[in-house]
Amino acid sequence: MGVPSAFRLPADTRDMSLARKRSLDCDWRQIIYIKLRERNKKEYENINDLIQLHIRLFEQSESLRAENLQLTLQNEKLRQENAQLHEHGDGGVEGGGMTEGVSSTVVQALEQKVYKLQEELTDLHRRKGENAQQLVELNQCLQERDKTLAVKENKLAEYESELLLLREELAAKEATLNDVQAVNQVLRDEYQTLNLAFTALEDKYRKAQDDNRDLIERWMAQKARDAEKLNLENDNALKKRQMMLEEQLKEAAREPKHVSTDDKFACSPPICLTAVLPAKAYLSFDAHDGEVNCISFSPQGKIVATGGADRKLKLWDISRATVEAKGMLTGSNAGVTAIDFDAEESLILGASNDFASRVWTVVDHRLRHTLTGHSGKVMAAKFLSESSRVVTGSHDRTLKIWDLRSRACIRTIFAGSSCNDLVPSDSAATTIISGHFDKKIRFWDTRTEQSASEVSLQGKITSLSLSRDGFYLLSCVRDDSLKILDLRKNQVINSFTSEGFHVGADYTRAVFSPDASYVAAGSSDGALFIWNVNSSKLERVLKDHTSCVVACSWHPNGKALVSCDRTKRVIAWSDF
Numbered sequence: 001m002g003v004p005s006a007f008r009l010p011a012d013t014r015d016m017s018l019a020r021k022r023s024l025d026c027d028w029r030q031i032i033y034i035k036l037r038e039r040n041k042k043e044y045e046n047i048n049d050l051i052q053l054h055i056r057l058f059e060q061s062e063s064l065r066a067e068n069l070q071l072t073l074q075n076e077k078l079r080q081e082n083a084q085l086h087e088h089g090d091g092g093v094e095g096g097g098m099t100e101g102v103s104s105t106v107v108q109a110l111e112q113k114v115y116k117l118q119e120e121l122t123d124l125h126r127r128k129g130e131n132a133q134q135l136v137e138l139n140q141c142l143q144e145r146d147k148t149l150a151v152k153e154n155k156l157a158e159y160e161s162e163l164l165l166l167r168e169e170l171a172a173k174e175a176t177l178n179d180v181q182a183v184n185q186v187l188r189d190e191y192q193t194l195n196l197a198f199t200a201l202e203d204k205y206r207k208a209q210d211d212n213r214d215l216i217e218r219w220m221a222q223k224a225r226d227a228e229k230l231n232l233e234n235d236n237a238l239k240k241r242q243m244m245l246e247e248q249l250k251e252a253a254r255e256p257k258h259v260s261t262d263d264k265f266a267c268s269p270p271i272c273l274t275a276v277l278p279a280k281a282y283l284s285f286d287a288h289d290g291e292v293n294c295i296s297f298s299p300q301g302k303i304v305a306t307g308g309a310d311r312k313l314k315l316w317d318i319s320r321a322t323v324e325a326k327g328m329l330t331g332s333n334a335g336v337t338a339i340d341f342d343a344e345e346s347l348i349l350g351a352s353n354d355f356a357s358r359v360w361t362v363v364d365h366r367l368r369h370t371l372t373g374h375s376g377k378v379m380a381a382k383f384l385s386e387s388s389r390v391v392t393g394s395h396d397r398t399l400k401i402w403d404l405r406s407r408a409c410i411r412t413i414f415a416g417s418s419c420n421d422l423v424p425s426d427s428a429a430t431t432i433i434s435g436h437f438d439k440k441i442r443f444w445d446t447r448t449e450q451s452a453s454e455v456s457l458q459g460k461i462t463s464l465s466l467s468r469d470g471f472y473l474l475s476c477v478r479d480d481s482l483k484i485l486d487l488r489k490n491q492v493i494n495s496f497t498s499e500g501f502h503v504g505a506d507y508t509r510a511v512f513s514p515d516a517s518y519v520a521a522g523s524s525d526g527a528l529f530i531w532n533v534n535s536s537k538l539e540r541v542l543k544d545h546t547s548c549v550v551a552c553s554w555h556p557n558g559k560a561l562v563s564c565d566r567t568k569r570v571i572a573w574s575d576f
Contacts (some may be wrong), residue, residue, distance in 0.1 A: 047145050054138045061131045068124050275513035275558030278573035281544045285323045292564035294551050296339045301556040307336025313350045329360045331367040338380050342387040351381035357392050371402050373409050380422045384429035393419030421463045426470050435461030463509040467516040476510035478503050496531040498538050504548035514558040522549020528563050
């Protein structure tokens with residue numbers, strides 16, 4: 001059956017394929033012929049001498065066999081003649097003496113000839129045996145050579161088959177090499193195209209950088225003008241505040257009060273008139289078995305509470321410049337991350353990494369409530385206006401409001417980002433302010449279900465601190481800065497940075513002083529930085545910690561400051 005025209009190759013292609021095939025056939029046949037000749041020559045040269053010797057021995061053996069046959073015939077003939085002579089000899093004895101003498105001479109000559117022939121026959125038999133032995137040995141050697149030759153022929157066949165396989169593999173590799181070269185050429189063309197595109201984008205990027213630099217310069221100029229306006233407003237506000245403080249001091253001076261000299265930190269009035277600037281450490285102690293995550297003074301300043309990675313919340317009395325352990329609150333299944341006291345200083349709230357928050361009574365250190373419902377670690381927890389209401393913020397991107405009387409969550413706020421800290425904005429706790437991982441501060445109205453307003457900053461929010469008058473909010477940001485927001489305008493009015501200040505953790509806590517004159521925050525290198533709010537000046541850098549400072553807290557009367565670090569150390573600072 002003929003091949004369809006659609007599948008037939010062109011005549012030139014077929015001729016080229018046939019020619020190439022014939023050429024390949026001739027090549028491998030020629031190679032095999034050459035290999036056989038080389039093998040024949042090699043093997044023939046090795047056993048040529050042996051074969052020639054074998055042939056000579058065989059010819060010599062045949063000649064000896066023929067000579068032996070002739071001698072045997074001669075011997076038989078002589079034996080017959082000897083018999084005849086004996087017969088004639090017997091008759092000669094009877095006939096006469098001359099015949100007897102002749103016959104005896106002939107017999108002796110024949111006997112000597114027979115003896116010589118026997119010796120020659122014996123020698124021929126011996127030589128025949130030797131030749132037979134040599135023949136056997138040569139046959140054995142020849143068989144061994146045949147075996148060696150067969151093995152080498154088998155190896156040659158294997159090498160020839162391997163050679164064919166290698167040629168096929170070489171052809172496949174050449175085809176693959178051609179394909180790779182084609183792909184390489186395509187990639188080279190694409191690279192040149194991408195290089196041109198990259199050059200164009202790089203030019204565009206440089207132009208964008210120039211535009212950005214111009215915008216930054218204009219923005220900095222505008223910011224300088226805004227800062228001048230804010231400084232004027234701050235000066236006016238400071239003057240008003242000083243006038244109010246003078247009036248309060250005059251009223252306080254009219255009322256006689258007894259102040260105990262034994263307690264340097266007792267603060268009867270709830271309002272601190274003037275906070276001191278801490279200058280040195282007067283007390284240092286190890287608070288926990290591991291890292292200290294949070295620290296806080298009680299509202300009256302009688303107790304310092306610390307929470308650590310050892311799952312404990314501890315209470316301390318440092319009012320007389322000595323440390324005294326007042327209690328240890330247990331029940332948490334993971335490290336304590338945040339602490340808050342209620343206004344009456346009867347309850348203490350602790351948030352934990354085990355997705356729960358707990359409430360203890362301060363007097364008897366008993367666990368009263370366990371608030372579970374978050375699906376991530378709880379990073380912030382605060383009492384609201386009532387001691388029976390609590391708000392918590394978690395890494396599960398929700399805020400929850402709890403009623404301690406019913407021990408239930410009464411509202412869940414979906415914030416959309418992990419919450420690192422929160423504060424209630426006023427005494428009635430109608431607004432909750434939360435700082436988040438997505439660099440935003442959000443404001444939530446607890447009376448409505450409306451979505452929160454928000455303020456965006458330049459880094460993740462690690463902590464929030466509210467001034468006592470409720471007008472200003474301090475935020476610690478992961479871009480190594482502290483920022484103050486005016487809550488009446490929801491605008492940043494001041495920013496604090498320093499060359500050596502670096503925020504060391506996502507839960508680093510910065511705080512206002514009680515009179516909102518200073519702000520303090522710990523750095524990753526173990527230093528405690530304090531800035532003046534009114535002048536934006538870095539007032540003091542305290543360096544007694546040896547590791548990252550994660551939290552600090554002012555005494556309510558403004559006379560002392562405590563801080564904690566990651567190596568379980570707590571240090572109290574003051575101006576004396």
